[in-house]
Amino acid sequence: MNIIIVAGGPEEKHPDFSCFPIDDSVWVGVDRGVYLLLKKGIKPSYAFGDFDSLDSREREWISSYELPLFEYDSEKDKTDLELALEWALAEQPEGITLLGATGGRLDHELANIQLLLLGLERSVPIEIRDIQNSISLKAPGTYEAVNEPEYPYHSFLPFNGPVKGLSLSGFKYPLEQQYLPMGSTLCISNELVNKSGTYSFSDGILMFIKSHD
16 A cells, blocks of 8 residues: 655645556645645545645535545644654555645755655655655665656765765766765766666665756
């Protein structure tokens, strides 16, 4: 089972929902993300939020669908997305995709990227996707990177401390056992030269970003 969570980020930043397996995934709406899903003709299996980003007419329209609803007060210690993500992780899915988590307020965007840590802690892959980027966090190990036309650029950033022993093979700019400190831009905008390549590292947490201009 895969869970796709749609948050309330700007609609113009969303990827094409038809790229995702609509019928084979559990779709979850968060706050304004519920409204955006219904506008796309996708009825979410669950809805989370305080819905303070919706006007009364939009809320009335959503209520006509009689969705399973987890509603919260606007004053709370966790964001609506974090609450929805905690629920999704408890379902023990194969993976989770977050949409609508970027492109709006910077504080929310940075906090949403940090929520990817919850997936590492539970050993559940979480990916943030928008119209231009794919963002994920990786624990030490060896991984394959595949050449995808929609994502020609691959970037590697240390997340919450230095990354040690980073090696890149099959890339335009290969590396061997590189130390990558916080603040380094060494590994921005690399490109695969083959159909696939590998990246590996021995210590730290690595942010892997696939993107296009």
